[in-house]
Each structure stands twice: as C-alpha cells, then as structure tokens.
Amino acid sequence: MAVDVRRKVPSVDALLRSGPARRAASTLGRPLLKRMLEDVLAEVRSAAAGGENPPPDEVLLARALGRASRAAQGMVPVINATGVILHTNLGRAPLPERAARAVARAARSYTDIEVDRRTGRRGGRGGHAETLLTALTGAEGAMVVNNCAAALLLAMATLAKGKPVIVSRGELIEIGGEFRIPDILAASGARLAEVGTTNRTRIADYRAAVTDKTGMILKVHPSNYRVIGFTATPPAADLAALARTHDIPFLYDIGSGLLHHGHGHPADEPSVSDALEQGADLVTFSADKLLGGPQAGIIIGRAALLERLRRHPIARAVRIGRMQMAALEQVLSIIATGKEGEIPVFRMLRESPEIVRSRAQLLSETIGGELEGARVVRCESAVGGGSMPGTVLPSWGVRIRVPDGPSFAARLRTGTPSAFSRVEDGFVLLDCRTVTDAQIRHLARAVHYALEGDEEHDHDVHGGEDHRGGGGDPGDDPDRGDARA
Numbered sequence: 001m002a003v004d005v006r007r008k009v010p011s012v013d014a015l016l017r018s019g020p021a022r023r024a025a026s027t028l029g030r031p032l033l034k035r036m037l038e039d040v041l042a043e044v045r046s047a048a049a050g051g052e053n054p055p056p057d058e059v060l061l062a063r064a065l066g067r068a069s070r071a072a073q074g075m076v077p078v079i080n081a082t083g084v085i086l087h088t089n090l091g092r093a094p095l096p097e098r099a100a101r102a103v104a105r106a107a108r109s110y111t112d113i114e115v116d117r118r119t120g121r122r123g124g125r126g127g128h129a130e131t132l133l134t135a136l137t138g139a140e141g142a143m144v145v146n147n148c149a150a151a152l153l154l155a156m157a158t159l160a161k162g163k164p165v166i167v168s169r170g171e172l173i174e175i176g177g178e179f180r181i182p183d184i185l186a187a188s189g190a191r192l193a194e195v196g197t198t199n200r201t202r203i204a205d206y207r208a209a210v211t212d213k214t215g216m217i218l219k220v221h222p223s224n225y226r227v228i229g230f231t232a233t234p235p236a237a238d239l240a241a242l243a244r245t246h247d248i249p250f251l252y253d254i255g256s257g258l259l260h261h262g263h264g265h266p267a268d269e270p271s272v273s274d275a276l277e278q279g280a281d282l283v284t285f286s287a288d289k290l291l292g293g294p295q296a297g298i299i300i301g302r303a304a305l306l307e308r309l310r311r312h313p314i315a316r317a318v319r320i321g322r323m324q325m326a327a328l329e330q331v332l333s334i335i336a337t338g339k340e341g342e343i344p345v346f347r348m349l350r351e352s353p354e355i356v357r358s359r360a361q362l363l364s365e366t367i368g369g370e371l372e373g374a375r376v377v378r379c380e381s382a383v384g385g386g387s388m389p390g391t392v393l394p395s396w397g398v399r400i401r402v403p404d405g406p407s408f409a410a411r412l413r414t415g416t417p418s419a420f421s422r423v424e425d426g427f428v429l430l431d432c433r434t435v436t437d438a439q440i441r442h443l444a445r446a447v448h449y450a451l452e453g454d455e456e457h458d459h460d461v462h463g464g465e466d467h468r469g470g471g472g473d474p475g476d477d478p479d480r481g482d483a484r485a
C-alpha cells in the first residue's frame with residue numbers, strides 16, 4: 001500500500017518542466033529551484049512511506065518556490081522589539097550611520113587597508129584602528145581580528161601551545177553557540193590547568209599550579225552568568241603580580257568591551273582600562289558588544305607579545321575583512337571624539353524610561369484604536385550578548401492581546417517588514433527600547449499584517465516551513481538564552 005502512495009510523488013524533472021517552474025527558474029536560477037524541489041520531494045517521499053498522500057503539484061512547487069526566494073533574497077533587515085539590546089541571533093550591534101556609510105564606501109572600492117600610502121609599501125592591516133585603540137585605552141599596542149573567540153585562539157596558540165594554561169574552574173564558561181573556553185583552549189594546542197572550585201578560587205590555588213612549564217595565566221570574565229553567595233576570586237592585580245614574578249603572560253578576557261566605567265554600568269563588569277591598570281599583559285574583547293561596533297575581536301596590551309601574535313599563521317586565518325575594519329574605525333573615532341550618542345547601542349543602554357515610554361505611546365497610537373488589546377505597559381529590557389548579566393533596564397512597550405501569542409509572534413517574524421517580539425504570559429510584547437523612532441510606523445504596519453493573519457503566513461508558519469534561522473524564537477525564550485553569545 002505504502003508503495004502505491006510513494007508512486008504518486010512527482011519527479012523533480014516533471015515539476016521543473018512546468019510553466020510556472022520555468023518562469024520562476026528564470027528569476028531565481030534553475031540550480032536553486034531544483035535543489036529546493038529535491039528537498040521538498042524528499043520530505044514528501046518520506047511522509048509517503050508512512051502512507052501519507054503527497055499534496056498537489058502546485059503546493060509542492062509553491063513550497064519550493066518559497067524556500068528558493070527566501071534563500072535568493074538573503075538576510076533581511078528586522079525590527080528588534082525584543083528589548084534585548086545585543087541580540088546575537090539578530091546580529092548584535094546595529095552600526096551608527098557614519099560607520100554604515102564607511103562600510104558602503106569600503107565595499108565599493110579598493111582601499112589602503114594594507115598599504116602605507118606614503119611609501120607605497122605593504123603595511124599592517126588595521127593601522128588606523130590600532131592607533132585609535134592605543135590612544136583610547138593607553139595600551140602599548142593593539143591588534144584587531146575577526147572576533148573575540150579568534151583573539152583568544154590566536155593568543156593561546158601563540159603563547160601557550162603545548163603548555164598548561166591556568167584557569168579557575170569558576171571561569172570555564174560556555175559563552176553560547178557552542179563556544180566553550182575549554183574547547184577553544186584545546187583547539188589552540190594549549191593544555192588546561194584548572195584550579196579552584198566553581199564558586200571559590202584563591203590566589204594560593206594559582207600559585208600552587210604554576211610550574212616552569214606554565215604557558216599563560218588566563219582570567220575569563222564569566223560574562224553571561226553570575227555566581228552569588230559563597231564565592232571568591234582573586235583580584236586581577238594579584239594574578240598579574242604572580243604572572244610577573246614567574247615571567248608568564250597574563251591574559252584577561254573581559255569579553256564585552258566596556259572601555260571605561262560610566263554611569264549605569266554594574267561595578268563588577270570589568271572595563272578595558274581597569275584590566276590594564278590591574279596589570280593584564282593582554283586584554284581581549286568583542287567590538288560588537290558594549291562598544292557598539294561591528295563584529296571584531298580586539299587584543300590590546302604589551303607590544304612585544306602582540307608582535308608575536310601578528311607573526312603566527314593563525315593571525316592570517318582570523319584576519320578581519322575591510323568592511324568590518326571600515327566600521328570599526330568609524331566607531332572608534334566616534335568614541336574618541338566623545339560623540340557616543342551616535343552609537344545605537346549607547347543610545348539604547350542610556351535612554352531614559354520616559355523617552356522609551358513616549359515611543360511606546362507613539363507606537364500604540366500608530367497601531368491605532370482598532371486594536372483594543374494594545375496597551376502601553378512597563379517592562380524590562382536586557383543587555384544581552386553575554387554582557388551585564390542580571391542587569392535589567394526599566395523600559396516601556398506595547399502589549400498586544402491576541403488569542404495565540406506564539407503564532408502571532410511567528411507571523412510578525414515572517415512578515416514584511418519582519419519584527420521580533422517577546423511573548424510573555426500569552427501576550428505579545430513590543431519593547432520599545434530596542435526600536436528606533438524611524439521604525440515605529442513600519443512596526444505598526446507589521447502588526448497590522450500579522451493581525452490580518454493571511455493564510456499564506458499561516459501556511460508558512462504551521463506548514464513546517466523554516467522560520468529563518470530555526471532554533472525557536474529568541475524573543476520567546478523566558479531566560480533569553482539564545483540572546484547570550
């Protein structure tokens with residue numbers, strides 16, 4: 001019987017020969033459409049093995065076409081109404097306008113990224129960003145790579161390959177997205193020498209572990225969680241002193257890239273300037289967390305150590321692209337001139353609840369009176385991106401009462417414009433801290449489309465089609481786990 005049903009599944013070629021398929025192939029390209037049809041048919045075939053009849057050809061074709069056009073379209077801009085400022089699944093930090101323009105310029109043109117224009121000779125990649133970084137932090141030297149994970153990998157491979165790296169058991173953390181400190185350490189060829197316990201590690205534990213083979217002392221800021229209660233960690237300054245006595249490099253991975261402590265930053269969030277002052281030889285951090293820049297990993301500290309890092313083959317493997325570099329230069333120069341207000345992440349972190357409230361008010365008015373269940377409510381935003389765990393920012397948003405919160409949130413995501421929300425207690429919440437003024441009318445439009453709940457969307461959402469990126473809705477996640485790394 002099952003065999004009969006399977007015979008009803010059409011062939012890829014038969015579907016590709018149809019008129020609509022040929023027209024679609026002329027815009028989307030035949031290889032992509034063919035591949036998506038193959039995927040759809042494989043699914044239908046396995047359902048047929050269980051006795052399920054295949055849907056009509058038009059439905060199969062529409063399904064493949066939907067997937068092909070999403071793939072051909074590529075990434076789409078989305079409105080982040082989750083209230084998670086550094087939402088890793090949504091690309092972390094939106095760039096300031098000036099940086100975005102620099103990216104476009106660098107993208108279209110040749111640039112002097114690795115050449116000294118005066119001599120015409122090859123120069124180091126990223127000289128301007130490094131100059132700005134040393135000026136901003138007071139460090140001897142700086143180096144920019146693809147991301148902070150790459151910075152750690154490069155530093156450990158260069159300075160500690162085949163040697164033990166001393167780390168506290170309380171700092172063997174997973175940052176998210178499969179990125180774990182012990183794994184990156186192993187990948188670098190260094191050996192893990194764990195000391196202390198999960199909640200308490202003393203300087204004596206480090207001292208006892210140091211041998212003449214030790215390659216590095218590593219301190220990692222447990223950026224996405226907090227151990228509270230009966231805890232102890234030696235101050236970075238003590239680790240620096242111990243490392244200096246034994247002539248071992250001390251690397252402090254602070255992760256989030258807070259340059260200096262300012263208003264509203266928790267006292268236990270380490271800053272770059274603190275880490276240097278405490279005597280770290282190298283400090284690593286991401287450019288797309290609290291710095292508000294593009295994806296990049298920054299290493300600052302002793303010039304002699306950085307010189308060794310630059311010469312290691314992994315440096316080439318993790319080098320930064322020119323578009324990222326163009327954006328980073330602008331962000332650093334914005335900070336250097338005290339114009340942080342231009343940086344969206346700074347704006348979102350510092351904006352007063354009153355201003356967020358007026359934006360929520362505007363959103364609710366723009367959505368309009370027809371939606372009785374749309375109310376301006378108080379809520380809480382999160383920093384995300386593995387920064388400032390446990391810190392919540394008082395915020396305001398619009399709460400929408402709908403019969404089925406998760407499916408409404410899914411329609412918001414898959415619509416055009418696409419918007420990401422939070423589902424709390426069955427309500428859909430649009431947190432206005434992470435929304436810009438210019439996005440308000442688009443967000444209101446997205447809400448209207450989602451309310452109309454047209455069948456095409458329903459089909460998409462309930463028919464097992466992907467929700468772009470899969471892995472569930474980060475906004476729905478009560479602990480916002482997906483927003484970490």
Ligand SMILES: *Cc1c(COP(=O)(O)O)cnc(C)c1O
Pocket residue numbers: 147148149150175220221222223224253254255256285286287296297385386485
């Ligand atoms: C986020 C983070 C990283 C990883 O940074 P990426 O730029 O995402 O590679 C490493 N270490 C710490 C402490 C972090 O917070």
